[in-house]
Structures are given as structure tokens and as C-alpha cells.
Amino acid sequence: MSGVINNMDSQVTKNSENTYKVEDLEAFYFRGSNKALFGCSHKPMFVSQKSHSVLICYPVGHEYQNCHRALRQLSSQLAKRGFYTMRFDYYGSGDSAGRYEDASLSQWRCDIYAAADVCKQRSGSQKLIVIGLRLGASLAMQALSGRGDIEAFVLWSPILKSSKLIEEWSKLQRKHESSLGYKSDNSTLDEVLGFSLSSKIHDELVAMDVSNVRTSVKRVLVLHHEADNEVDKFVSHLTTLGVDTSFNNTDAATVWCKNTMDAIVPFEVLSLITSWV
């Protein structure tokens, strides 16, 4: 790169081909537990002294689709603060290999573990900050809590017990069916707003409980969208473990509830996260 121009609030860099770039992006595939996974990274916009990079873990299904824009913006914001940031698609989701109906929570945990290694390798950093949204937050906690190279977690409306999630998805699907004037033949929930819900994922969700997860991480930021006893207990649990835990309750955080066309990027929440990390 041959120069940097400050253009209002964004940085525009002029590269060797004499064209302009507002950010340094890279899209790539990597091997995660023997599967091809799609990753997209934002490189820091200036030479940075940051010792850690950031890995972002998406939610799943229709929530992934609704949140993609917000998390992509978060990635860009972090790059402007000097962080190498990587997002990736789980097996069976986004551009990654496989079919959504063949995926499982255990597979996705393996994907997160592999992505953490790839993020470190590509950025050259020794430590990671992991940001997860909804199920992405829960899976990241489960997959990475035992590792010594995680500096901090940002848990954005984590799913602590999945019974609530299944109930919520079920309501959304029935409401959608009813608005279109049809009713599913199946009594069990086998699809949610365009994405299948396999019996394997359903069973794994029923069994999932992150509320008592043990972790050796130093710092955690918990963002939540409503008053919730479960979350309060979880924050206390983390504090008991000696984790420096920050908690923020903001209804602006519910980015997954709106479909992509209506979703507003919650810059208030993104600023909160970028300032905290």
C-alpha cells in the first residue's frame, strides 16, 4: 500500500494498482475438521501493536441470515481499531461445505475450534478474543473454554438453555405458516423460517446447557436484550470463577429478530463491543 487518505469517518487506502480500497478484505476456504469452511477476514487498517486477533461466531439458520450484515460491520469496525478479525461459516451453513440438514452442534463446535487455530495462524497473533452471537456465543464457550489462548469472550445474547430457543423458533414458524395460510403436516418442528431443523440438532439443543460452563478466560462481556434470571445467574457464576465479567442490558441488541431487509445495524452495540475489546 502506498498511501492512506482520511475520508470523513472511514479510511481509504490507495494500493499499488493505483485503485482505492476502504478496507483490506480477504475471502478464503480453509480445512476445518476435514471439511471446507468459508472464512472472511478484515486486516487491521493500520500497523497495529495488538497482540490478539478477533474471531466472530455467527448464530445459525435464519438468525445467521438476519445477523450477517451486523457482524460484517462489526468486523469492519474492529479492523479500523487495529484488530485482525475473522468470520467464518459453520459446516452446512453459508458458503461452507455440506448441507444444513446434515450438520450438528458437535460438528459446529469442532469448526469453531479449527477456526480459532486458523485465525491465529493467519493473523500471527498468539491470543484471541472471541465474539459470539446467540447460539454462536454458546457454542464458542463450549468449544474454546478449555483453551489457554483465549483472552476474552464477548457473549451477545447467548443461549444458555435451549428449551427457550426451540419454543421461540416454534412460535415464529407457526406464525409464519399461519400468515401464509398453511399448516405443517408434522407435529414436530422440522423447519424454521426456511432452514431445516434436523432431529439430531433438535436433540443436541434439548441437551445443551451452557449455564455452568467452566472457563479459565480472564475477561467476559455479556450483552443481553432483556432482564433474565438465567443470565443474571450466569454472570454470577462467571464472577465466582474469578472472571472479570462486564454485563450490559440493551434492547438494541436484538438484531436477529428482524429479517435482513428490515434489520438496522445496531451501531450502539457495535461501539460498545469495539470499545470493550
Add this chain to the structure above:
Amino acid sequence: MNEEAFMFGQNKSIVGVLTHANSRKYSNTAVILLNAGLIHHVGPSRLHVIIARELALRGVNTVRFDFSGVGDSSVRTDAMPVLEVAFREPQEVMNDLGKMGFERFIVMGICSGAYCSFKTACKYKNVIGAVLINPQDFVDVPDWSTQAWARRYWNKSIFNTQAWINLFTGRINYRRLFETLFKQFTGLFSGKNKEVTVNTKIVKGEIDKLVERDVKLLFVLSEQDVSVEKLSFIIGKNINEPQESGSMESTFIPGADHLFTRIADQRKLVDIISKWTTKVVTGK
């Protein structure tokens, strides 16, 4: 499945994925999938990925990418108007694909993706086909939309029990309903209906030119979507029934919504598109 990520365009800031065909038989042809509104390049309910992989099994290469400022791609640094970006960026991608040996293209998209596909097909001779799925905004006159909604309300909703249930249970867009009725009434005196007719004729002329050029066109329409009424305006006849005239075909998916949320409808869509595309690419 063999897939490769690319950074396309002059600034290498357009993120895309090429799904390589399983055979090299039709190696000079590529399908290009364009964004459905703000949904990133994997498509609504991951439909673009499913379509690309199905086409790869049938020997067809497919590229999906994000327009600048949408999905993973960066924003543009020039001041190109968005309606120009609609066909310029597919062209930038086609130029890059041309360097890889691709010469013929089929463009396809849902909603605004259909609009961009249409404009790209009109503009560039190397486009041999276009799949326009639930196209919405062909005519750049707001009252066109009003007239399409009015046609839907009078011809369909009024006789539909579910529509009445939705009306009384708060599941409809009241603002759109009242706006439509109001504009319908005032439109009778304002002459705006004439403006719609003129613009509709322009679009019909563009479609006719594509047909003359022997560009294959497939319209896929969902029953629950107003694109059925919008397209009927342009074509000048009821588009609901499957029809085939020269290089233009249309198909109707009963019960489907705008973005094919029901998985059974997604399967129907993928099946229709993959069979049609294979036919166009192979010429059989």
C-alpha cells in the same frame, strides 16, 4: 464439491465464490447469481449455494457474489449511481471470469436480483439467458406498484378467506392497503395511470428485444408474491399459467412466498432452475 473464493472487480473488493462444475464439458459458460436485496451472496435460506451445487452436478459452473456495500463486499469509492451498479458490477465480474475462459453467461436472481439480471441481460451480448425470480421493480414509477397491489386485492384477496382472516387479525400491511385504495381513487383523476402505461411499454420493449436476440428468459413466480400481477401488467396477459413462447418461459409455484421460505418450495425452485439452465447450456 469444488468451490473457490475470489475477490472480483477493479478494486478486488467484490467477494464471490465460484462453484466449479463436476465436468469440463460446458467450461465456457457460467451462471451468475445476484443478490436478493440485502441478503448476502448465499441467498435467502442459502438458496444460491444449493442452486450452485445442483448446477455443478449437472456440469454447469456458477458464481455468486455480493454487490458493493452488500454482504461481504466493500463499498465503492466512486459515486456510481446504484441503478448503474446493478449492471456494471455483473459486467466487472464477467470481465474477470472472461480472463478465466468463460465466454457465455446466464444471470439470475430473486427480487432486486431479478431486476439486476434483467438490466445486465439487456446490456451485454455475452449474456445468453436470464432467470428472473419474483421480479419487482422493472418499472421506475411508484404507481406501478400501487396498480399491481390493487389488481391483487381486487382479483385475489377479496375472494380469499385467509386474506380476510389476516385483515382482521392484524397480519397485513394496513398502510399499503390504504395507500393502494387511496392512490387508486386519486389516480383516476391525476393521469398517473398513463405514466405507468408508458413505462410498462418501455419494459415490454426491452423484453421483446431480448427475445429477438434469442436470449432465453425464464420467469419464476410465487403465488403469494405481487410479481405475478406486476409481470402480467408488462406482458399484457395472465402470467399465472405456465407458458412458452419462443425464448421466453414462465413458471408459477403455488403457495410459495416471496423468498421461498418453505423448504418444499425451495426444492421446487431448485428443480425448475436446474432443469431450465441445463437445457439452455446444453441446447437440448
